[in-house]
Amino acid sequence: xxxxSYFLAVLALVLAWPVPVLLSRAEWPARAxxxxxxxxxxxxxxxxxxxxxAMLVYGLEPIGDNLIAGLRSLTxxxxxxxPTTALGFWHLFALSAAALLxxxxxxxxxxxxxxxxxxxxxxxxxxxxxxxxxxxxPGTVVINHDSPVAYCLxxxxxxxxxxxxxxxxxxxxxxxxxxxxxxxxHLSQRHDLLLWAFAAWRQALPWFPTTRLAQVAVNSxxxxxADDVALRTESKGTLIKAIAIVASxxxxxxxxxxxxxxxxxxxxxxxxxxxGTGGADSPRTTASRVSRLLSPKPPLSAALRALVLAASxxxxxxxxxxxxxxxxxx
Amino acid sequence: MASLGELERAVMDLLWAGQEAxxxxxxxxxxxxxSAAANGIAGHQGKDLAVxxxxxxxxxxxxxxxxERERGTRPHRYQAVSSRxxxxxxxxxxxxxxxxxxxxxxxxxxxxxxxxxxxxLRKLLGKN
Numbered sequence: 115x116x117x118x119s120y121f122l123a124v125l126a127l128v129l130a131w132p133v134p135v136l137l138s139r140a141e142w143p144a145r146a147x148x149x150x151x152x153x154x155x156x157x158x159x160x161x162x163x164x165x166x167x168a169m170l171v172y173g174l175e176p177i178g179d180n181l182i183a184g185l186r187s188l189t190x191x192x193x194x195x196x197p198t199t200a201l202g203f204w205h206l207f208a209l210s211a212a213a214l215l216x217x218x219x220x221x222x223x224x225x226x227x228x229x230x231x232x233x234x235x236x237x238x239x240x241x242x243x244x245x246x247x248x249x250x251x252p253g254t255v256v257i258n259h260d261s262p263v264a265y266c267l268x269x270x271x272x273x274x275x276x277x278x279x280x281x282x283x284x285x286x287x288x289x290x291x292x293x294x295x296x297x298x299x300h301l302s303q304r305h306d307l308l309l310w311a312f313a314a315w316r317q318a319l320p321w322f323p324t325t326r327l328a329q330v331a332v333n334s335x336x337x338x339x340a341d342d343v344a345l346r347t348e349s350k351g352t353l354i355k356a357i358a359i360v361a362s363x364x365x366x367x368x369x370x371x372x373x374x375x376x377x378x379x380x381x382x383x384x385x386x387x388x389x390g391t392g393g394a395d396s397p398r399t400t401a402s403r404v405s406r407l408l409s410p411k412p413p414l415s416a417a418l419r420a421l422v423l424a425a426s427x428x429x430x431x432x433x434x435x436x437x438x439x440x441x442x443x444x
Numbered sequence: 445m446a447s448l449g450e451l452e453r454a455v456m457d458l459l460w461a462g463q464e465a466x467x468x469x470x471x472x473x474x475x476x477x478x479s480a481a482a483n484g485i486a487g488h489q490g491k492d493l494a495v496x497x498x499x500x501x502x503x504x505x506x507x508x509x510x511x512e513r514e515r516g517t518r519p520h521r522y523q524a525v526s527s528r529x530x531x532x533x534x535x536x537x538x539x540x541x542x543x544x545x546x547x548x549x550x551x552x553x554x555x556x557x558x559x560x561x562x563x564x565l566r567k568l569l570g571k572n
Contacts, residue, residue, distance in 0.1 A: 233538070234549055234550070243531070257535065265550045265551060267550045268551070305551055306548070309548035336551070340551075362565045362566045400561060
């Protein structure tokens with residue numbers, strides 16, 4: 115019991131700092147983006163589980179031989195108002211911290227969901243008034259704007275892919291097709307769920323290196339996954355050209371805030387009014403995407419993929435097992 | 445005129461095109477004209493459109509923060525809160541901005557690109 119809490123604490127620390135730092139520097143994720151995505155999810159889940167588990171096991175140590183017995187005694191204390199003299203100050207502190215952290219994580223996840231949904235709904239409302247349907251199929255709309263812009267707004271059946279006039283003018287039909295397939299891959303592979311979970315994870319624990327690194331890595335991995343889908347039907351050259359055209363057309367020199375009332379319909383400095391250079395957090399996604407396409411490395415071998423999968427499974431199984439198995443056996 | 449969504453769009457188009465605030469009656473007449481012109485049957489569709497429907501649409505748009513009404517006069521006169529171009533700029537700002545709390549809202553084809561990155565890409569593009 116005692117050693118379990120130490121082991122879990124060490125695991126939580128390792129998963130909060132050295133492991134994500136190493137993984138974010140590794141080059142193999144570009145060769146197996148799906149496996150890397152699985153591993154990041156395992157790291158986040160195992161990290162959270164061992165953090166909470168370590169505190170819980172430490173706090174319950176005096177009143178139960180294992181987690182389940184300890185939780186049962188604790189429930190008895192709370193429900194029947196029994197004396198808690200068996201628990202010292204630090205035990206109570208750890209238990210409260212575990213409860214607060216769990217509540218914080220769940221609450222942040224829900225809050226992030228509500229915030230994202232609200233912004234998406236607002237965005238969809240405006241699109242309904244401003245964008246016109248496109249010939250490229252249902253769920254694709256065109257907005258009147260000079261910069262080359264393409265994005266998708268996830269929302270189940272109401273998902274929509276948005277293209278700008280500027281994009282349609284700048285791209286050849288094949289390049290446009292590559293962009294659409296890329297965006298549809300985001301929608302069909304439900305990347306919005308990953309973005310949500312990792313945005314919430316970062317929001318909840320912003321001072322942990324792991325949450326920032328994980329979000330940056332996930333943002334970049336979903337682009338690689340979507341690129342790989344586009345490459346199934348479109349040529350590499352087409353996709354690279356589409357990326358280069360859109361990227362060079364949408365770069366912004368510096369952060370400038372758009373002033374209400376000053377924007378003209380076809381202002382020549384359209385790009386300049388759109389703020390957001392990304393700052394230090396800006397993932398170097400575009401550069402790494404292009405270099406991955408230009409000089410592709412062979413996909414990870416089956417054996418190494420299996421190894422990554424096994425490592426992810428272990429990461430989840432070890433803390434779960436340590437927490438639950440002693441209670442089931444004893 | 446079928447759904448409320450289509451009507452909202454038509455009303456906003458009128459308000460964005462018009463210079464000054466309009467009453468619900470005025471908007472109803474304009475909508476009737478438009479649909480008559482579109483259908484080639486004078487006034488046929490327009491008769492179906494009640495002023496109360498237009499008022500419903502306007503109050504929905506008001507709730508969304510897209511139109512405001514001048515409360516001083518009766519009947520109330522409605523106008524767009526900001527221009528079509530401003531709203532488009534807002535949308536694009538949201539689509540291109542990279543505030544961390546927005547990153548999960550939508551998935552862009554290209555994330556934020558720095559000027560130096562764009563220069564490299566332009567060079568690359570020139571070579572091809």
